[in-house]
Amino acid sequence: MTTRPTKAMPTATAEHGADPDFDTVYDRAAFGSAKWANQWDEFSPRVRGEDLLSLWTADMDFRAPTTVIDRLRAAADHGIYGYTLRDPEHFRIVQNWFTVRHGWTPPVETLLPAPAIMSSVAAILRTFTAPGDGVIVQSPVYSPNFEAITGNHRRLLVNRLRLIDNRYEFDLDNLAELAASGAKVLLLCNPHNPSGRSWTADELLAVNDICARHDLLVISDEIHCDIRLNGRPHVAYASISSDAARRAFICTAPTKTFNLAGLPSATLSVADPSLRSELLNAMRASFMINAHYFGRLALETAYTTGGPWLDRLTDYLKGNVAFVHEFVQERLPEITPMPPDASFLVWLEARELDARVGGLHQFLVDRAAVNLYDGRVYGPGGEGYVRLNVGCPRKVLTEALERIDRALSR
Numbered sequence: 001m002t003t004r005p006t007k008a009m010p011t012a013t014a015e016h017g018a019d020p021d022f023d024t025v026y027d028r029a030a031f032g033s034a035k036w037a038n039q040w041d042e043f044s045p046r047v048r049g050e051d052l053l054s055l056w057t058a059d060m061d062f063r064a065p066t067t068v069i070d071r072l073r074a075a076a077d078h079g080i081y082g083y084t085l086r087d088p089e090h091f092r093i094v095q096n097w098f099t100v101r102h103g104w105t106p107p108v109e110t111l112l113p114a115p116a117i118m119s120s121v122a123a124i125l126r127t128f129t130a131p132g133d134g135v136i137v138q139s140p141v142y143s144p145n146f147e148a149i150t151g152n153h154r155r156l157l158v159n160r161l162r163l164i165d166n167r168y169e170f171d172l173d174n175l176a177e178l179a180a181s182g183a184k185v186l187l188l189c190n191p192h193n194p195s196g197r198s199w200t201a202d203e204l205l206a207v208n209d210i211c212a213r214h215d216l217l218v219i220s221d222e223i224h225c226d227i228r229l230n231g232r233p234h235v236a237y238a239s240i241s242s243d244a245a246r247r248a249f250i251c252t253a254p255t256k257t258f259n260l261a262g263l264p265s266a267t268l269s270v271a272d273p274s275l276r277s278e279l280l281n282a283m284r285a286s287f288m289i290n291a292h293y294f295g296r297l298a299l300e301t302a303y304t305t306g307g308p309w310l311d312r313l314t315d316y317l318k319g320n321v322a323f324v325h326e327f328v329q330e331r332l333p334e335i336t337p338m339p340p341d342a343s344f345l346v347w348l349e350a351r352e353l354d355a356r357v358g359g360l361h362q363f364l365v366d367r368a369a370v371n372l373y374d375g376r377v378y379g380p381g382g383e384g385y386v387r388l389n390v391g392c393p394r395k396v397l398t399e400a401l402e403r404i405d406r407a408l409s410r
């Protein structure tokens with residue numbers, strides 16, 4: 001029996017020091033964490049009195065960079081939380097981040113402030129499509145995409161990703177057929193959630209050829225772009241060609257990268273001036289433009305000072321991913337992880353096991369007290385998979401895998 005990780009509350013000593021600390025386990029339930037609070041009500045009765053280990057929702061159990069915490073503390077102490085502006089200097093900070101980290105320089109005038117990614121996706125769909133228009137997603141994929149489409153009364157068109165040697169590829173033939181069937185928009189997850197697959201420039205160019213032929217707009221959700229596990233740079237959709245830039249809405253945010261999801265602040269890059277002004281008007285009419293006092297500051301501080309922290313985080317996450325691969329190979333042979341190129345999610349194939357235990361996700365909640373994301377949530381192609389969030393201290397990850405091993409060995 002391994003010991004359960006002990007939890008700490010954040011303290012002044014834990015947050016200072018030369019190196020970021022990714023090993024301490026913090027109690028997050030006390031502050032309304034969607035990932036950690038009230039899970040038992042949602043998922044299952046308690047298992048043998050053990051706390052459910054939560055490796056599902058895509059935020060990390062790490063503290064943000066100390067520079068961000070200090071800036072937010074100073075802003076909190078200031079005590080006047082009035083309306084907040086994202087000025088031209090703010091957008092130069094965003095631009096500089098993408099230039100330095102990814103070699104892509106979005107012109108400052110293309111950048112629009114947005115509250116968050118999914119509200120922006122919904123706004124783009126409502127602005128540039130009509131009810132009943134077709135919107136393509138490539139599944140399995142981040143499930144709120146489905147809601148954004150069907151909840152706004154657009155027609156969901158699913159292009160299944162092809163699974164080749166435990167890696168996803170675009171199905172370009174089917175994409176072309178769907179594009180020809182009257183689709184208006186491709187909603188692209190770049191890099192891809194749940195698999196962490198980064199699309200190459202050649203792959204994106206092939207997609208853009210199809211979109212150009214059928215005059216589709218492209219929403220490229222690039223929220224997972226910054227954590228580069230494979231060492232290769234992110235390819236922003238708008239960077240592949242001028243035609244791609246002209247038809248694209250690039251959606252970015254520092255929220256996954258620096259663990260700031262509770263302080264949302266996103267930036268869109270829209271190169272085409274008429275698309276941009278139409279979207280800006282629509283966002284204004286939906287009162288989406290005001291900045292969040294803390295979100296703006298967190299973005300600026302993270303993008304200007306967070307690079308070294310991100311490099312250390314990336315190393316830590318690479319270690320976690322390698323640990324999962326080794327553990328699974330030795331102890332859980334019925335599970336096959338897909339190697340992620342980016343971010344902190346590992347997509348686990350377990351089709352036979354899923355069938356044998358009558359649904360792996362619920363089995364793991366009920367018998368192992370470990371909560372992963374059920375692959376079915378991600379739509380067609382997600383059956384028989386679970387998604388593991390490795391954005392947690394290694395000892396939590398170890399305990400979760402040990403519990404899974406014990407539950408499956410019983």
Ligand SMILES: Cc1ncc(COP(=O)(O)O)c(C=O)c1O
Binds near residue numbers: 116119142189221261
């Ligand atoms: C691919 C993807 N897009 C968007 C989001 C959510 O972004 P936001 O909270 O800014 O709406 C997530 C969160 O998990 C995600 O994985």
